[in-house]
Amino acid sequence: xxxxxxxxxxxxxxxxxxxxxxxxxxxxxxxxxxxxxxxxxxxxxxxxxxxxxxxxxxxxxxxxxxxxxxxxxxxxxxxxxxxxxxxxxxxxxxxxxxxxxxxxxxxxxxxxxxxxxxxxxxxxxxxxxxxxxxxxxxxxxxxxxxxxxxxxxxxxxxxxxxxxxxxxxxxxxxxxxxxxxxxxxxxxxxxxxxxxxxxxxxxxxxxxxxxxxxxxxxxxxxxxxxxxxxxxxxxxxxxxxxxxxxxxxxxxxxxxxxxxxxxxxxxxxxxxxxxxxxxxxxxxxxxxxxxxxxxxxxxxxxx
Amino acid sequence: xxxxxxxxxxxxxxxxxxxxxxxxxxxxxxxxxxxxxxxxxxxxxxxxxxxxxxxxxxxxxxxxxxxxxxxxxxxxxxxxxxxxxxxxxxxxxxxxxxxxxxxxxxxxxxxxxxxxxxxxxxxxxxxxxxxxxxxxxxxxxxxxxxxxxxxxxxxxxxxxxxxxxxxxxxxxxxxxxxxxxxxxxxxxxxxxxxxxxxxxxxxxxxxxxxxxxxxxxxxxxxxxxxxxxxxxxxxxxxxxxxxxxxxxxxxxxxxxxxxxxxxxxxxxxxxxxxxxxxxxxxxxxxxxxxxxxxxxxxxxxxxxxxxxxxxxxxxxxxxxxxxxxxxxxxxxxxxxxxxxxxxxxxxxxxxxxxxxxxxxxxxxxxxxxxxxxxxxxxxxxxxxxxxxxxxxxxxxxxxxxxxxxxxxxxxxxxxxxxxxxxxxxxxxxxxxxxxxxxxxxxxxxxxxxxxxxxxxxxxxxxxxxxxxxxxxxxxxxxxxxxxxxxxxxxxxxxxxxxxxxxxxxx
Numbered sequence: 096x097x098x099x100x101x102x103x104x105x106x107x108x109x110x111x112x113x114x115x116x117x118x119x120x121x122x123x124x125x126x127x128x129x130x131x132x133x134x135x136x137x138x139x140x141x142x143x144x145x146x147x148x149x150x151x152x153x154x155x156x157x158x159x160x161x162x163x164x165x166x167x168x169x170x171x172x173x174x175x176x177x178x179x180x181x182x183x184x185x186x187x188x189x190x191x192x193x194x195x196x197x198x199x200x201x202x203x204x205x206x207x208x209x210x211x212x213x214x215x216x217x218x219x220x221x222x223x224x225x226x227x228x229x230x231x232x233x234x235x236x237x238x239x240x241x242x243x244x245x246x247x248x249x250x251x252x253x254x255x256x257x258x259x260x261x262x263x264x265x266x267x268x269x270x271x272x273x274x275x276x277x278x279x280x281x282x283x284x285x286x287x288x289x290x291x292x293x294x295x296x297x298x299x300x301x302x303x304x305x306x307x308x309x310x311x312x313x314x315x316x317x318x319x320x321x322x323x324x325x326x327x328x329x330x331x332x333x334x335x336x337x338x339x340x341x342x343x344x345x346x347x348x349x350x351x352x353x354x355x356x357x358x359x360x361x362x363x364x365x366x367x368x369x370x371x372x373x374x375x376x377x378x379x380x381x382x383x384x385x386x387x388x389x390x391x392x393x394x395x396x397x398x
Numbered sequence: 399x400x401x402x403x404x405x406x407x408x409x410x411x412x413x414x415x416x417x418x419x420x421x422x423x424x425x426x427x428x429x430x431x432x433x434x435x436x437x438x439x440x441x442x443x444x445x446x447x448x449x450x451x452x453x454x455x456x457x458x459x460x461x462x463x464x465x466x467x468x469x470x471x472x473x474x475x476x477x478x479x480x481x482x483x484x485x486x487x488x489x490x491x492x493x494x495x496x497x498x499x500x501x502x503x504x505x506x507x508x509x510x511x512x513x514x515x516x517x518x519x520x521x522x523x524x525x526x527x528x529x530x531x532x533x534x535x536x537x538x539x540x541x542x543x544x545x546x547x548x549x550x551x552x553x554x555x556x557x558x559x560x561x562x563x564x565x566x567x568x569x570x571x572x573x574x575x576x577x578x579x580x581x582x583x584x585x586x587x588x589x590x591x592x593x594x595x596x597x598x599x600x601x602x603x604x605x606x607x608x609x610x611x612x613x614x615x616x617x618x619x620x621x622x623x624x625x626x627x628x629x630x631x632x633x634x635x636x637x638x639x640x641x642x643x644x645x646x647x648x649x650x651x652x653x654x655x656x657x658x659x660x661x662x663x664x665x666x667x668x669x670x671x672x673x674x675x676x677x678x679x680x681x682x683x684x685x686x687x688x689x690x691x692x693x694x695x696x697x698x699x700x701x702x703x704x705x706x707x708x709x710x711x712x713x714x715x716x717x718x719x720x721x722x723x724x725x726x727x728x729x730x731x732x733x734x735x736x737x738x739x740x741x742x743x744x745x746x747x748x749x750x751x752x753x754x755x756x757x758x759x760x761x762x763x764x765x766x767x768x769x770x771x772x773x774x775x776x777x778x779x780x781x782x783x784x785x786x787x788x789x790x791x792x793x794x795x796x797x798x799x800x801x802x803x804x805x806x807x808x809x810x811x812x813x814x815x816x817x818x819x820x821x822x823x824x825x826x827x828x829x830x831x832x833x834x835x836x837x838x839x840x841x842x843x844x845x846x847x848x849x850x851x852x853x854x855x856x857x858x859x860x861x862x863x864x865x866x867x868x869x870x871x872x873x874x875x876x877x878x879x880x881x882x883x884x885x886x887x888x889x890x891x892x893x894x895x896x897x898x899x900x901x902x903x904x
Contacts, residue, residue, distance in 0.1 A: 108676070109748075180794060202795040203678040204749030212793075223797075224678030260678060291672035 099210025102195075102394035103217045106207075106226040107267040115235070115268060122236050122382075122389035127160060130388065133397045134163035140193040142184070143220075144170045144200045149356060150220050150229065153383035154197050158391055160384075166193075185209045195394045198222075216394040224258055230355050231264030233386035235272065237379050238311055241351050245272035249347075251305035252276060253336060254315030254363055255284040261355045262315055266292050279305035280336060283325040284317075302336050306345040314338055314354045314363050329362075338364040343373065351375045406650065406703070413838070414727055477520060478502040479897055483512065484525025484858060488532055489830035490837070490847035499530055501854035504896040509848055523899075525858050528891055531829045532848050533565025533595075533855025535836040537733050538629075538654075538709055538781035539806065541567070541597070544585065545574030550786040550875045553592035555806070558784070558873040560901035562806040563832075563890030565855035566596040566845055567784075571607065572630035578602035578613045580621035587622050594900050595893070596855070598624040598842065600654060603642050607631055612638070615645045624840040627654035629709060630756075632690055634660065640697055647703035652731075652840055654707045655694050657716065658757065662686040667797050669743040669758040677749065679796065682758050688715035695723035698730050707839055708732035710783045712757040714767035721776055731839045733781040736805060736812035737880070739768045745880060751792045751799035752880040755785070769816075772831065773823050779836035780828075782809045786876030804874045807867065808881045814861055814888030825861055832857075854897035863889045 099105060107115070139158040143151055151167070158165045168188065170176065175184060181200075188196055195216050198206050203223030210217040221227040235245075242248060250269055256262040256278050269276055270293040277297045278285050290296045299305050306312060322329055343352065352364070352374045360366045369376060479501045486497035486509060498515045500508040508515055536559065542550040552569070559567045569586065571577035577586065577599055585591075586599045601623035605611045607630065615626060626642065633639045633655060646653045663686045668674050670681025691708055698706040708720060711732045723730030743759045753759055771777045785802025792799050813832070817823040837846025844852040869882035893901040 180790070182793060200795070202797045204796045207748055208793070208795060222678075226678070257675075263676070263678060286675070288670075288672055288675045292676055 099207070100214050100216045102396055103210045104228050104390055104394070105210055105217065105219050107228045107231050107264045107271075108226070110228075110268075110271075112271045115232070115271060118232055118386075118389050118393060119236055119239060121392060122232070122386045125385035125388040125392075127156070127384045127388070130160040132162035133392045134158060134161040134395060137163040137194040137395060138192050139163045139165045139195045139197060139391065140188050140191075141165060141167045141220075142188065142196055142198045143167065144175065144198075144205075145221070147199055147220070149380055149383060150199065150227075153380070154218075154220060154229075154387050154391075157384050157387040161388060161391065163194075163391070181205055181208060182212055185213050189213055189215060195391060218390060218394060221260055224260055224263070226264045226267075227260040227355075228264050229383075229387055229390055230261045231268045232390065233379060233382045234261075234265055234313065234353060234355070235268055236386050237353060237375055237382050238351070240378075240382070241349075241375065242310060245269065245274045248274040248310045249308055250274050250276050250311040250313065251279055251309045252313045252315065253279045253302060253305055253338065255317050255321065256280055256289055256315065257284050257286060258318070258321060259315045263292065265313060266296060270295060277305045277309075281325075281327060281332070283327060302338070302342055303345060306338075306342045309346040310350055312338065312343070312346055312350060312352045314352065314358075316355070316357065316359065317363050319362075333362065337362070338368050340365065340367050340371070343368055343371070353379060356380065410703075410729070478507075478517070479521045479523060479854075479894070479899075480515060480519035481523045481525050481530050481856065481858065484528050484530035486530045486848065487826050487829045488833075488848040489826055490532065490834035491849050493848070494826050497530070499848060499856065501856065501894070501897045504854050506848050506850055506852050506854055508850065523858070523892065528858050528860050529825065529829075530848075531857050531859065532833040532846050532852075533893070533895065534563045534810070534832040534857050535566040535568075535779075535842060535846055536564045536782050536784070536806065536809070537568045537707075537779050537836045537839060538735075539567045539569055539784040540572065540786065540802070541569040541586075542573060542786060543591065544582065548875070549788055551592075552586065552597060553594070554873060554875045555784065555786070556592075556594040556597060557901075558804070558806040560594045560893045560895070561873050561890070562782075562808070563810050563857040563859055563893055564595060564806060565857060565893060565895045566598060566842065567806075568598045568600050568624055568840060570600055570629045571602040571627065576602045576607045577623075578605050578607070580614070580617050583618055583621040583623050595895050596845075598622075598840065600625045600627050600629070602626065603628045603633055603653060604638065609634060609638060612641060612645070615649055615651055619649055619651050624842065625652040625654050625707065627656065627709065629654060629656045632656050632658050632660060634690075636693070636697075639694060640701065643694075643697050643701045643704035643706060646705045647701055650703065650705065650841070652705040652707045654709050655690065656709050657687045657690040657694070657711070659686040659690050665797070667754055667758070667799075668746055669760050671743055671761055673743045673746055677746070677796075684713035684715050684760065684764070687711075687713045687757055688719060691716040692719045695719040695728065695730055698723060698728045699726050703729070705729045706731070710735050710738065710757060710781065711777070712738045712760050712764065712768075714764045717767055717771050717776055724776065731778040732776070733779040733836070733839070734768050734772060734777050735781060735783045736809045736816075737783075737803060739765055739772065740812050740816050741880065749796040750880065751794070751796055752803055752878050754796065754799050754801055755783070755803055756801035769821050769823070772817060773821075773827065777831065778839050780809065780813055780831045781836065782806050784874075785878075786874050787878045788876060789878075792878050802878070804872065804876055804879045806874070807872055808879065808884070808886065810859060810890055811865070811867065811886030811888050812881070815886050818861070819887055854894060856892075856894040857890055858892040858894070859888060859890045861888045863887065863891075865889050
């Protein structure tokens with residue numbers, strides 16, 4: 096099976112552990128204040144079929160600070176609106192002279208489809224409910240800044256795993272690096288089948304169980320519309336799965352709280368947790384830039 | 399009228415008794431023992447039919463010619479063809495022995511032990527080392543005409559059928575426009591369409607397959623439709639389905655159900671399971687199929703003489719309902735596709751759109767149940783659900799890709815490789831699933847059998863031939879097959895339609 100051009104980053108699932116560590120090491124060398132011009136003369140096209148703040152801006156900042164020229168193509172106001180297929184859009188951008196395409200798409204597998212048919216590196220910036228590899232990598236980067244190593248770390252992921260591409264990337268990535276992962280949420284969000292995603296995953300329905308003794312607590316955004324569709328009352332969800340200071344205290348004393356954002360205070364976590372010293376939520380966003388610098392540098396083979 | 403009813407009654411009783419004999423009552427028996435039991439039955443019957451056949455062979459005069467064979471002969475069509483030296487498997491006449499077959503004027507004239515043929519033939523076919531079977535019948539193909547000739551035409555689709563050993567195909571009505579009128583049924587059957595094999599249209603059950611107003615079943619049946627269906631869509635409404643089955647009972651006209659509760663499957667491109675979770679796709683649960691099969695079987699049990707056929711059955715749970723229906727003597731039949739007994743949903747891998755079909759590929763446990771059901775007689779036919787699509791409909795995001803794969807050319811190879819070689823299903827059973835089984839489901843008289851007087855539709859195949867399927871050499875206009883590059887065992891060597899060789903391998 097065609098895995099795309101060298102330097103493509105389509106998912107974490109097919110990435111080997113040494114490759115992941117290489118990207119993380121490279122990210123640590125990146126300094127957004129004094130960036131090296133690794134992408135000078137390159138054209139990076141940001142193809143966004145979905146709205147995005149964090150991912151788009153940090154990819155753009157990462158690319159520009161390394162000397163690349165960036166072009167943003169969005170689904171509204173482009174030929175995509177006129178019914179151009181994904182592959183034809185890809186061929187068009189390739190002809191325009193793109194060196195790297197960073198793609199965010201609402202349908203799972205879209206970046207892979209592009210990579211199979213184009214000879215330039217494709218970077219997945221989130222596809223449907225499938226994966227969000229750059230977010231997974233920046234989460235790992237953040238964890239590595241706080242903890243010495245991944246081996247033996249106890250990480251709990253709490254919330255809507257089923258609809259979360261971040262959760263899928265994180266599960267693959269952290270198990271590959273040797274962490275122990277517990278998934279926590281109601282059956283609608285964490286079906287039993289979730290445990291088959293990677294080896295050694297555990298599923299629990301009690302947040303206390305997930306929080307107890309954890310090194311890292313990763314929270315996921317919960318959409319109110321989805322709760323309504325699943326006949327789960329919002330109050331019930333909050334009562335059972337919200338991260339509170341009380342529950343945070345059950346975790347290890349040096350545990351950190353992470354969230355890919357955007358956070359909704361009062362739903363998946365309380366305001367106190369979000370602002371507590373253990374919260375690494377803001378830092379995560381900051382770490383997005385060096386991680387994405389490393390990903391783009393790897394795409395052109397200069398990492 | 400009374401006479402017809404009586405005849406139908408006795409035939410139904412006879413069929414049902416035959417089914418009961420074959421059916422395995424003890425559900426706990428192991429697969430291997432079931433297979434052994436099946437194998438034991440065949441030789442016993444074969445000796446019995448052998449003597450009766452000899453009588454046939456000695457009959458002084460050949461059967462009076464039917465009016466059909468008096469049609470002006472095609473020049474390339476020999477008036478007679480002798481198939482010599484082959485091993486005949488004809489489950490309808492319980493034959494599984496070396497026999498010679500003589501075809502004349504589009505009909506089977508003699509089936510005798512080797513070198514005992516009395517009549518002479520203008521052409522001979524050397525079938526040494528090959529299996530000679532009645533022509534294969536595919537109950538479920540999409541020929542895409544009228545309206546979608548960029549995917550397939552009746553000519554190209556039937557050419558693919560001939561290459562796969564099929565002499566008759568039943569084409570589905572989800573074309574554009576939908577085959578919901580006598581005019582369109584007639585149009586499909588016209589010789590100008592260039593069909594290479596027999597085409598039996600299946601008409602729409604409701605106008606435009608919209609599920610609301612029933613079509614004119616009587617008229618469609620008169621125009622030559624062999625069944626009705628809204629394939630591609632289910633007949634969801636209880637009252638509509640009840641009315642369909644009531645009419646089907648009156649007219650002895652099968653209703654084919656595409657069992658999918660679309661209320662449960664919206665936005666679901668593949669089976670619910672570890673693979674769908676891994677790929678971040680919404681899962682299509684088996685209950686979306688089995689709930690519809692369940693309801694339909696219940697309706698069929700209540701409506702006298704109604705005939706229900708479940709298309710492309712894929713889930714183990716649906717088999718339970720079918721078994722229950724058969725036990726209660728309702729006329730319930732079902733078909734299974736080669737891809738559903740060969741591939742699991744894991745084959746989707748990383749968004750392989752050639753593994754996207756409706757119903758979706760299921761789990762290994764479902765396959766296991768399907769294979770047991772194929773062996774024990776719960777399943778009546780293997781049907782391909784040949785569904786060609788142009789490349790631009792498949793080279794898109796997985797969720798946007800069209801459902802379906804081509805299947806006519808790989809069906810026999812997959813059946814022999816997977817069912818016979820891997821799971822020890824007897825060859826005679828596989829032939830039955832491709833010939834007499836489907837012929838019974840749609841009442842195709844004179845097809846699916848090599849009995850004297852039946853149509854000279856014959857498939858000659860080599861069950862041991864190993865070959866590699868190359869999709870770029872497919873006769874179909876489309877290339878959407880997940881079996882490209884697969885090593886298969888078993889291939890059609892010659893396909894004979896009404897006495898004329900329409901395909902010859904190599």
